Amino acid sequence: MRIFEETIRLARTWSREIGVAATIVLLYAVLFFGGRTYFSAENFGDLFLANLPVLIVSLGMLLIILTGQIDISVGSQFAVCSVIAGVAAKAGMPVALAGLAACAAGALFGAIGGGLVAFLRIPSIVVTLAMMIALRDGLRWSTQGAWIENLPPGFQWLSLTQSRFTTAMAVLAVALVAATAAGLRYLKAGRAVLATGSSEAAARITGIRTDRVVFSVFALTGALTGLAAALNAMRFHQIPSNAGLGLEMKVIAAVVVGGAAITGGSGTVIGAVLGVILLGSVGTALTFLGVSAYWEQAIQGAIILAAVAINLAGRRRE
Amino acid sequence: MSHQDELPVNRAILAVRDLEKSFDGVCALHGVSLELRAGEVHAIVGENGAGKSTLTKIITGAIQADAGSIEVRGHSIERNDPNVSRALGIAAIYQQPALFPHLTVAENIALPMEMGSSRQTVNWKSRNRRATSLVESFGATIDPRRLAGTLSMADQQIVEIAKAVGADAKILLMDEPTAVLTEREVERVFALIRRLKADGTGILYISHRLEEILAIADRITVLRDGHRVACRNAAEVGRSELIEMMVGRSIASVYPKRPVPIGNVALEVRGLSNEREGLRDISFAVRAGEIFGLTGMVGAGRTTLARTLFGLAPAPSDVFLAGRPHRIHSPADAMRFGIGYVPEDRRRNGVILEMEVAGNISLANLKSVSRRGLVSARSERELAVRYVERLRIKTPSIATAAGKLSGGNQQKVALARWLATRPRVLILDEPTQGVDVGSKAEIHELIVDLAERGMAILLISSELPEILGMCDRIGVFNAGRLAGILASSEATQPRIMSLALGHG
Numbered sequence: 001m002r003i004f005e006e007t008i009r010l011a012r013t014w015s016r017e018i019g020v021a022a023t024i025v026l027l028y029a030v031l032f033f034g035g036r037t038y039f040s041a042e043n044f045g046d047l048f049l050a051n052l053p054v055l056i057v058s059l060g061m062l063l064i065i066l067t068g069q070i071d072i073s074v075g076s077q078f079a080v081c082s083v084i085a086g087v088a089a090k091a092g093m094p095v096a097l098a099g100l101a102a103c104a105a106g107a108l109f110g111a112i113g114g115g116l117v118a119f120l121r122i123p124s125i126v127v128t129l130a131m132m133i134a135l136r137d138g139l140r141w142s143t144q145g146a147w148i149e150n151l152p153p154g155f156q157w158l159s160l161t162q163s164r165f166t167t168a169m170a171v172l173a174v175a176l177v178a179a180t181a182a183g184l185r186y187l188k189a190g191r192a193v194l195a196t197g198s199s200e201a202a203a204r205i206t207g208i209r210t211d212r213v214v215f216s217v218f219a220l221t222g223a224l225t226g227l228a229a230a231l232n233a234m235r236f237h238q239i240p241s242n243a244g245l246g247l248e249m250k251v252i253a254a255v256v257v258g259g260a261a262i263t264g265g266s267g268t269v270i271g272a273v274l275g276v277i278l279l280g281s282v283g284t285a286l287t288f289l290g291v292s293a294y295w296e297q298a299i300q301g302a303i304i305l306a307a308v309a310i311n312l313a314g315r316r317r318e
Numbered sequence: 319m320s321h322q323d324e325l326p327v328n329r330a331i332l333a334v335r336d337l338e339k340s341f342d343g344v345c346a347l348h349g350v351s352l353e354l355r356a357g358e359v360h361a362i363v364g365e366n367g368a369g370k371s372t373l374t375k376i377i378t379g380a381i382q383a384d385a386g387s388i389e390v391r392g393h394s395i396e397r398n399d400p401n402v403s404r405a406l407g408i409a410a411i412y413q414q415p416a417l418f419p420h421l422t423v424a425e426n427i428a429l430p431m432e433m434g435s436s437r438q439t440v441n442w443k444s445r446n447r448r449a450t451s452l453v454e455s456f457g458a459t460i461d462p463r464r465l466a467g468t469l470s471m472a473d474q475q476i477v478e479i480a481k482a483v484g485a486d487a488k489i490l491l492m493d494e495p496t497a498v499l500t501e502r503e504v505e506r507v508f509a510l511i512r513r514l515k516a517d518g519t520g521i522l523y524i525s526h527r528l529e530e531i532l533a534i535a536d537r538i539t540v541l542r543d544g545h546r547v548a549c550r551n552a553a554e555v556g557r558s559e560l561i562e563m564m565v566g567r568s569i570a571s572v573y574p575k576r577p578v579p580i581g582n583v584a585l586e587v588r589g590l591s592n593e594r595e596g597l598r599d600i601s602f603a604v605r606a607g608e609i610f611g612l613t614g615m616v617g618a619g620r621t622t623l624a625r626t627l628f629g630l631a632p633a634p635s636d637v638f639l640a641g642r643p644h645r646i647h648s649p650a651d652a653m654r655f656g657i658g659y660v661p662e663d664r665r666r667n668g669v670i671l672e673m674e675v676a677g678n679i680s681l682a683n684l685k686s687v688s689r690r691g692l693v694s695a696r697s698e699r700e701l702a703v704r705y706v707e708r709l710r711i712k713t714p715s716i717a718t719a720a721g722k723l724s725g726g727n728q729q730k731v732a733l734a735r736w737l738a739t740r741p742r743v744l745i746l747d748e749p750t751q752g753v754d755v756g757s758k759a760e761i762h763e764l765i766v767d768l769a770e771r772g773m774a775i776l777l778i779s780s781e782l783p784e785i786l787g788m789c790d791r792i793g794v795f796n797a798g799r800l801a802g803i804l805a806s807s808e809a810t811q812p813r814i815m816s817l818a819l820g821h822g
Contacts, residue, residue: 009463186439188432191421195429198418205416207401207433265420 016259016311020274023303027281034289043284045166049235051280052169053078053228054250055273059180060110060221061251062272066184067214068197068264069117069124073131074225074251077109078244080139081229086148086239089155095234098155102233103226109135110222111215118214132248139241148239156237169231176224181269193217197264253300254279257307279303330389331356331520332377332408332489337386339372346372347383348544354489354520359511361523361531361552364541365564365754370524373541374491377522378410379403390489405434406489409482413494415474419467423477424449426466430485452480456510472503479510483519490514490521496530497752500616501780501815508534526752528557529783540564565756573787574763576770580790581606584774585627585639585657585743592633595622596798603638604743604774609765611785612778614795614818620778621662622798624745627776628652628659639743653682658741660732662748662778664725668732671721675713676702678720678731683738705734709764726757733764744768745776750784762788782811796820 011018032039057074064071081102088098113131117124157165184190195203196210203210233239258275260267282303283296332354339347347369354360364370375381377388379398388395390406417426428445449462458476460469466477475495482490492511496504511521511534525531531538535552540563547563586603597619604610612620625631629646636643639655646652652659661667669678680687680698687697702716709730713723720731729749736744746765750758765788769775779785785792792804794817801817 186442188438188440191425191429191432191440194421195418198420199416202416202418205400205410206430207404208429261420265418 014268014270015314017268017271017274019310020258020271020278020307024274024278024281027278027285031285031288045163047280047284048173049166049169051276052173053232053244053247054254054280055173055276056176056228056231057221057225057247058251058254058272058276059176059269060217060224062180062255062258062260062267062269063184063193063217064124064221065252065255065260065262066193066197066264066267067210067217068200069214069218070252070262071110071113071124071128071218071221072248072252073109073113073128073135074221075244075247075249076132076135076139077106077222077225078229078232078247079242080109080135081106081226082233082239082243083139083143083148083241084226085230085233086151086155089152090148090150092152095155095158099227099230102230103223106226106229107219107223110225111219113222114215114218117218118211143241145241147241149237151237151239156234158234165234172231177269177273184269189213189216194265197266199265250279253304257304259307259311261311275307329356330354331391332522333389334373334377335387335389337373337376337388338384339376339381340384346544347376349386350541350544350546352539352546352549354522356488356518356520357515358536359515359521359523359534361525361535361538362541363525363528363531363538363560363564365756368541368564369544370541371493372544374410374493374522374524377403377491378408404430404485407487408489408491409485409487410491410493411475411478411482411495413497415466415471415478417466417474417477417481419465421466422463423453423460423466423469424462426477427452427462427481427484430481448484449480452484453477456480456513458506470503471498472500472506475499475503475507476510479507479514483514488519490519491524492521493524494526494752495523496525496527502615504530526754527781528560531560532557561755573784574759574766575609575788576766578607578766578770580608581772583638583641585637585776586641587627587635587637590623590626590633590635590637592622592626592631592635595626595631595633597622597626597633598798600800602793602800602803604776606742606772606774607769608791609769609775609777609789611789611792612776612795613780613782613785613792613814614801616780618795618818619798620795621747623795624659624661624747624776624778627745628657653739653741656740656742657745658682658736658739658743659745660729660736660747660749662751664728664732669720669728669735672719674717675706675711675720675723675731676716679705679716679734679738682735686738701738702734705738709734709737710760724754724757726753726761729753729757729761730764733761737768741773743774743776745778747778748780749777750779750781782814785809785814786811794818 061071061074084105085098085102088101089095093101109131113127116122116127160168184193192208192213195206195208196213200210229243232243254275255267255272256262257278258267258271260271279300282299283293286296287293330353335351337347337350350369350373362370362373376383379400379402382398388398395402424445427449432440446462453460453462456476460473460477466474469477496507499507514521523531523535532552538550538552538555538560539546540548540560542564582605583603584606588601590600591598600623612623614620622631626633627637627646629648629652632647637646644655646655676698679702683701684693687694687701699716706713706716711730711734712727720728723731750761753761765775765777777789786806786809790806792806792809792814794801794804794814796818797820801820804813
């Protein structure tokens with residue numbers, strides 16, 4: 001009886017995540033009966049690498065959304081960081097250092113945006129809209145639209161084989177996800193993030209420096225964006241100067257589909273990861289099912305609307 | 319022999335002396351001194367603007383005094399700020415529980431305790447254990463794993479107190495802690511306050527509800543215009559004496575109700591039900607010139623009835639206005655049929671805080687101030703000026719944002735908006751909640767005046783003295799039904815309470 005009640009309680013607590021997971025299972029069931037070719041290691045590897053940037057950045061975006069803020073400049077940050085990683089590598093830096101440079105640049109962008117939001121109290125949508133435009137057009141001006149080519153050997157795939165690289169990235173992704181989840185749950189700093197988003201006034205009364213919390217999550221997200229950009233650049237032998245177009249929307253959509261409240265305070269890492277998997281699978285799934293790829297965005301939009309509607313209905317009931 | 323004798327009841331755990339504070343040259347506190355003893359409930363009363371919130375903010379360190387001293391347990395505080403006061407065991411509890419709605423009860427209680435420690439990780443097991451034992455020691459049962467936002471207001475307030483006690487608070491500042499609670503819930507919080515008293519906690523208690531203060535306080539400090547006018551034992555003062563000290567003048571009769579000629583039936587409902595909202599079989603009639611009180615526990619159906627009559631929660635029943643049946647589907651219908659509604663919680667539903675006074679007043683009357691579909695600034699201004707004068711709304715100008723006015727004047731702005739629609743039936747939902755004593759008397763006077771002019775008034779209130787003092791007849795709600803209607807001559811507090819509790 002107690003176990004039964006406990007199960008119900010857990011199911012209720014995790015209802016949003018369970019809903020997204022069930023949708024994913026359903027999608028893959030359809031795929032399984034629709035076309036077996038989808039289920040190949042190679043296909044999954046490609047799918048994973050293509051969505052890795054979304055996954056990494058969504059961990060940071062989850063933190064930002066949990067504090068009740070938003071960052072729509074991550075796509076532009078991503079483009080700049082990609083180019084920085086490439087330029088650094090071409091300048092003769094070791095690949096690890098080039099990656100670190102991209103992270104540092106991202107952290108700097110995040111810190112600038114976060115600083116304006118946290119300390120000058122400018123709404124985050126305004127600050128990051130400005131950052132989004134300024135970084136994107138600044139990059140276009142400085143590169144004149146040229147791509148970075150002739151990257152040094154050892155940059156692509158980190159001089160690993162593609163499958164080894166994929167495995168390494170999988171390990172990294174799992175570690176990042178676990179670290180974020182554990183940090184949110186067991187670190188005082190993680191609890192401060194949730195507290196700030198749940199009620200900023202109460203957090204301040206409790207002695208939490210909410211401005212520092214907000215600043216930190218923006219800077220951390222910037223660093224994660226830099227990391228994602230560097231790792232993504234390593235998949236190709238040239239780096240486009242317009243990388244990450246629309247990344248911010250994919251990331252925000254994944255976090256929201258994963259059940260996070262856009263108003264802050266509520267949301268989980270598992271949910272965000274499931275959101276990335278669901279939205280990331282839809283596109284290729286359509287191709288395999290023989291549906292025109294033009295439907296992808298429309299279906300993603302429908303998923304987002306459905307997720308938000310279900311979340312709202314659930315919250316009303318509470 | 320009694321528990322009290324073992325405690326150092328006479329030692330002050332908090333003493334403030336000669337506090338001075340000015341804002342932009344306006345004096346908010348002038349030489350205010352106050353002592354709080356261990357195991358004492360010390361009430362602070364005063365009209366809005368008397369200096370209560372300035373005083374509490376200085377004690378919690380939210381703002382600094384210009385002069386004067388604060389001593390906690392005999393030690394003088396050099397420079398107070400929220401962290402210093404918290405470390406000294408001072409905690410504040412406000413009107414609206416300041417909890418984290420998305421976090422669990424356990425976490426809400428644990429966070430303030432953990433903020434002081436240097437440990438960077440949290441231990442969920444010990445959090446849950448500690449929260450459970452704290453809440454249980456209050457005689458309450460609240461699952462520590464529940465999200466705070468899903469608790470009732472009273473439970474939230476209890477968690478708020480547990481939070482303070484858990485953080486070792488020995489000095490509690492309670493600012494209108496019962497404002498959002500029902501009477502039964504208030505009793506639960508009072509039981510908890512008595513328990514804390516017995517444990518030697520000192521409580522500074524601020525409230526507009528004088529009945530509550532007289533019931534719970536040991537001593538009462540009265541503030542007026544930044545001065546301390548008196549500090550008295552609660553047992554030695556009465557309600558009217560307190561009011562006199564607060565307003566600095568004697569109010570002849572607290573409620574200005576006058577007998578007025580009662581006219582024809584203005585509004586009647588017969589067997590009105592609103593199943594979806596839990597309202598069942600309501601029948602009553604209100605006549606022109608009559609003040610009909612609606613009381614009962616919060617959630618018993620009073621506000622639901624108002625919302626149903628005003629078309630906000632439409633019901634499939636007819637409402638009889640001046641004898642003719644009407645079906646009210648929307649507020650627009652209600653307004654067309656001559657019903658006005660001043661909702662409770664004026665900051666949320668009543669006035670639009672960012673909008674100027676004139677715009678607020680004309681909002682329900684745009685048609686009457688418009689010509690050919692365009693709002694005429696001049697008619698709008700004239701309308702606003704007329705009502706600002708008539709209701710004696712204290713505002714720098716009609717272009718001032720309504721949010722800048724005091725609570726009582728905001729309420730008058732909300733009233734003005736509906737009076738300007740010239741309703742035949744006016745529904746007032748908690749019109750004096752959170753309003754200072756002076757404005758309250760003015761609003762009462764205004765209600766009586768409206769009745770005298772032949773308006774039928776439905777007055778919803780949780781405050782029994784107000785209901786008893788103002789109404790010709792009183793409808794008492796219990797669990798969605800009208801448990802009884804009492805004429806003012808036969809109504810007493812005990813009778814109303816027993817009807818409201820379902821023992822009628």
